[in-house]
Amino acid sequence: MGEKDEKSPDGVKYYRLSEIEEQNSFKSTWIIIHNTVYDVTKFLEEHPGGEEVLREQAGGDATESFEDVGHSTDAREMAKDMIIGELHPEDRDKIAKPELVVYLGDSRSGSGHCHIAVPHLQPRERVTSSNLSL
Numbered sequence: 666m667g668e669k670d671e672k673s674p675d676g677v678k679y680y681r682l683s684e685i686e687e688q689n690s691f692k693s694t695w696i697i698i699h700n701t702v703y704d705v706t707k708f709l710e711e712h713p714g715g716e717e718v719l720r721e722q723a724g725g726d727a728t729e730s731f732e733d734v735g736h737s738t739d740a741r742e743m744a745k746d747m748i749i750g751e752l753h754p755e756d757r758d759k760i761a762k763p764e765l766v767v768y769l770g771d772s773r774s775g776s777g778h779c780h781i782a783v784p785h786l787q788p789r790e791r792v793t794s795s796n797l798s799l
């Protein structure tokens with residue numbers, strides 16, 4: 666069945682983003698965290714953070730919200746049981762967001778801002794005032 670049955674060399678199931686986006690209902694709720702696909706349908710009611718926050722991310726990329734909460738090691742272990750596969754490599758760019766947007770005011774133009782998006786920085790490499798030299 667073509668793309669739907671694609672597997673990586675080590676047998677991991679790949680899902681296309683379009684398939685994942687359809688799993689956003691009570692019957693089936695999938696979320697993506699770090700390109701891994703989780704089926705959280707049965708976990709919704711048990712989630713200590715509530716089912717609403719998971720629903721909001723249903724069918725899409727929840728990496729940022731998941732990391733913003735600072736989930737415990739226990740939570741990460743729990744999540745492993747819900748893994749059903751991975752986001753297809755060709756679709757990964759579609760959910761990649763710039764990690765940092767720098768706003769530089771330009772007093773000469775007077776018209777406001779210069780936006781520089783810096784893509785593909787991993788969270789642990791997030792630029793802070795201590796390692797950013799302007």
Ligand code: HEM
Nearest residue numbers: 703713714718719722727730731734736737739740743744
């Ligand atoms: C498979 C995915 C997930 C698992 C297994 C999981 C599990 C947990 C667990 C065990 C806790 C209790 C605190 C801790 O141990 O860190 C928790 C708290 C929380 N989770 Fe998740 N979570 C998941 C995804 C998410 C996502 C995607 C969001 C946001 C959209 C989220 C939002 C929260 C919030 C806000 C709390 C804090 C509740 C509080 O401190 O009162 N979680 N989660």
